[in-house]
Every structure is written in C-alpha cells, then in structure tokens.
Amino acid sequence: MVRYALTGDILGELSRHWWVLVVRGVVAVVFGLLALVWPGASLLALAIIFGVFALVDGVALAFTAYRATPGSRLSLGVQAGLSIVLGLLALTWPMAAIIAIVFLIGAWAIVTGVAEIVTAVRLRAHISSEWLLIFVGALSVIFGLLMWFWPLAGAEAIMLVVGVYAIVFGVVMAVAGFQLRGATDGVRSTSEQDTVATADADTDADLDGAGGATAATGKDAERPVSAFDEGYAGGYTDGYRGDGRDTEQAPGDDETASPRSGRHRAPKKGPNDPGTP
Numbered sequence: 545m546v547r548y549a550l551t552g553d554i555l556g557e558l559s560r561h562w563w564v565l566v567v568r569g570v571v572a573v574v575f576g577l578l579a580l581v582w583p584g585a586s587l588l589a590l591a592i593i594f595g596v597f598a599l600v601d602g603v604a605l606a607f608t609a610y611r612a613t614p615g616s617r618l619s620l621g622v623q624a625g626l627s628i629v630l631g632l633l634a635l636t637w638p639m640a641a642i643i644a645i646v647f648l649i650g651a652w653a654i655v656t657g658v659a660e661i662v663t664a665v666r667l668r669a670h671i672s673s674e675w676l677l678i679f680v681g682a683l684s685v686i687f688g689l690l691m692w693f694w695p696l697a698g699a700e701a702i703m704l705v706v707g708v709y710a711i712v713f714g715v716v717m718a719v720a721g722f723q724l725r726g727a728t729d730g731v732r733s734t735s736e737q738d739t740v741a742t743a744d745a746d747t748d749a750d751l752d753g754a755g756g757a758t759a760a761t762g763k764d765a766e767r768p769v770s771a772f773d774e775g776y777a778g779g780y781t782d783g784y785r786g787d788g789r790d791t792e793q794a795p796g797d798d799e800t801a802s803p804r805s806g807r808h809r810a811p812k813k814g815p816n817d818p819g820t821p
Contacts, residue, residue, distance in 0.1 A: 565721030572714030602627030657684025
C-alpha cells in the first residue's frame with residue numbers, strides 16, 4: 545500500500561487507462577504513414593494533418609487527466625491543453641499555420657519529450673523497457689530543437705522527418721501501453737501483499753503484548769514466599785492480637801495492660817529497677 549501510494553499517482557492512472565496510450569500510438573503511426581506516403585505535401589497539408597493528430601492526442605490526454613488523482617492531474621492536464629490548443633490553431637488558421645507550423649511542432653515536440661522522460665524515470669522500477677520512453681523523449685526534444693533552428697527547411701524534408709518521428713513515437717507509446725496493462729495486476733498484488741503483511745504484523749504485535757502480560761502475571765503469582773515474609777507476617781499478627789497474658793496482668797506488672805499490646809511493646813520499669821530515678 546505504501547509503495548502504491550509513493551508511485552501510484554501516475555503509475556496507477558496510466559496502468560488503469562493503458563488503452564489511451566495505445567490509441568495515441570496508433571494515431572501517431574497513422575499520421576507518420578500519411579506524412580511518408582505524401583512526401584511532397586505542402587505545409588498547409590502538414591498543418592491540417594498535424595491539427596487532427598494533436599486534437600486526438602489532446603482529447604485522449606484530457607480523458608486521462610479527468611480520471612487521474614490530484615497528484616498527476618496537473619501535468620497531464622497541461623500536456624492535454626497544449627495539444628488541443630495547437631490542434632485547433634492548426635485547423636482554424638491553416639494559412640497562418642504555414643508560417644508558424646514549424647515553431648508550433650517544435651514547441652509541442654519539446655514539451656512532449658520532457659514529459660516522456662519524466663514519466664520514464666518515475667516508472668523505471670515497474671516497466672522493463674523504460675529506456676524506450678527515455679529514447680523517444682530525447683528524440684522529441686532533439687526534433688523540436690531542429691524545427692526551431694532550421695525553420696526554413698523544405699516542406700518535403702519536414703514531412704519526412706515528421707513521418708519518421710511520428711512512427712517511432714507511436715510504436716513506443718503502443719508498446720508502453722501494453723506493458724502498463726500487465727503492470728496493473730502487479731500493482732494490485734503488491735498492494736494486497738502490503739495490506740496482508742501490515743495486518744499480520746499488527747496481529748503478531750497484539751499477541752506478543754498479551755503473552756508478555758500473561759507471563760508477567762504468572763511470574764508474580766508463582767513467586768515463592770520466603771522465610772522473612774512468613775516471620776514478618778507472624779510477628780505483625782501476634783503483635784496486633786497480643787500473647788494472651790496482657791488481659792490478665794495488672795497495670796503494675798512488667799508488661800503493659802493494653803489489650804492491643806504484645807511482645808513488641810517494651811516492659812514498664814519498676815521503682816526498684818536500675819536507672820529509675
């Protein structure tokens with residue numbers, strides 16, 4: 545349970561909605577294939593294709609963010625909002641997007657790449673191929689930087705680069721989605737094992753406490769009575785009851801006439817005793 549709480553915010557949401565990653569991967573592969581099939585397409589066609597892809601990707605991310613916990617909702621929501629805004633801009637103003645499309649794609653690729661690297665680092669203990677996410681994240685960042693530094697490259701070259709990138713991105717996302725599908729059972733079993741272990745530990749602690757108290761009580765009950773205890777008890781009883789001679793003696797005798805007096809009381813001195821004034 546503790547381990548699920550520490551990594552579960554993002555891992556739990558992605559594993560429960562693994563199919564969203566698969567859908568994003570399939571859409572990216574289709575977009576890449578279209579870019580490669582029509583390598584001579586203009587930037588206008590590139591803007592329209594990119595707008596559709598960004599919208600679908602943003603809607604899928606928005607659904608995941610809506611179902612996510614507050615801890616991971618912010619990062620997913622920011623990425624979804626950016627994808628939707630870029631997609632709407634590319635579809636609404638395609639002519640203006642011809643000028644800004646390269647910079648828009650570059651910004652989107654950098655943000656997506658950073659998010660993929662962060663996700664891979666957080667999930668490295670639960671998936672075996674986190675290096676794929678790190679690789680595609682680094683590829684996204686490099687691709688975005690290239691779009692910024694060489695914005696005047698030909699439309700055909702841009703389409704080829706975008707197509708290759710989209711295919712690689714889509715394959716990695718689909719593979720990660722299927723791997724997270726299997727990770728769901730692992731997270732649940734780990735959580736159940738932690739819960740059972742915690743309950744067993746609490747039960748053992750209760751049994752140990754009860755056993756210790758019983759052992760201490762038994763030790764006190766079985767402690768043997770020493771000769772000192774018997775003598776002290778007998779002397780106290782005799783002193784309280786007297787020895788039977790006190791009630792028969794006169795006030796002038798050696799012992800006191802008090803009915804509660806006993807051997808523990810010192811005898812009274814007579815007029816002829818030594819030391820008497």
